[in-house]
Amino acid sequence: MGQGASDEGRAPVLDVAGLQTRLARFADARDWGPFHTPKNLAAALSVxxxxxVEIFQWLTPEQSARVMDDAESAHRVEDEVADVLAYLLQLCEVLGIDALAALAAKIDRNESRFPVPGA
Known part of the structure; x- marks a missing residue:
């Protein structure tokens, strides 16, 4: 069973490494590798x-909290989140960063830097 396929109605099992492999195969099949430098991927991630951000730019806090209630705006948000994640995962792949390990280490540092008041 390939990544993204389901078995008898079960949801596919998604993991970071599998998604990075799919992204790399997608880019390789289109000869995009030479363009996927750290600089270009970081720029694309920023874009x-x-x-x-543009989706939320002129919304009130109340409107922004309800953005997922509308099917069209929810779809736009999900697409942009996916694009951000895709470029972040590709950047991590190119630089040899384990994204989950980096996040776990950062949370550890933040827990030390910002202790719970009164704890």
Missing amino acids: EASEL
């Missing part, structure tokens, strides 16, 4: 993050 996609800006497109996500």
Whole structure:
């Protein structure tokens, strides 16, 4: 069974490594590898993050909290989140960063830097 396929109605099992492999295969099949430098991927990540911000730019806090209630805006948000994640995973792949390990280490550092008040 390939990544993204389901078995008898079960949801596919998704994992970071599998998604990175799919992204790499997609780019390789289109000869995009030479363009996927750390600089270009970081720039693309920034552009996609800006497109996500653009959706919320003129919304009130209340409107932004309800953005997923509308099917069209929800679809736009999900697409931009996917684009941000795709470029982030590709950047991690190119640089040899384990994204989940980096996040876990950062949370550990933040827990030390910002202790719970009164604890």
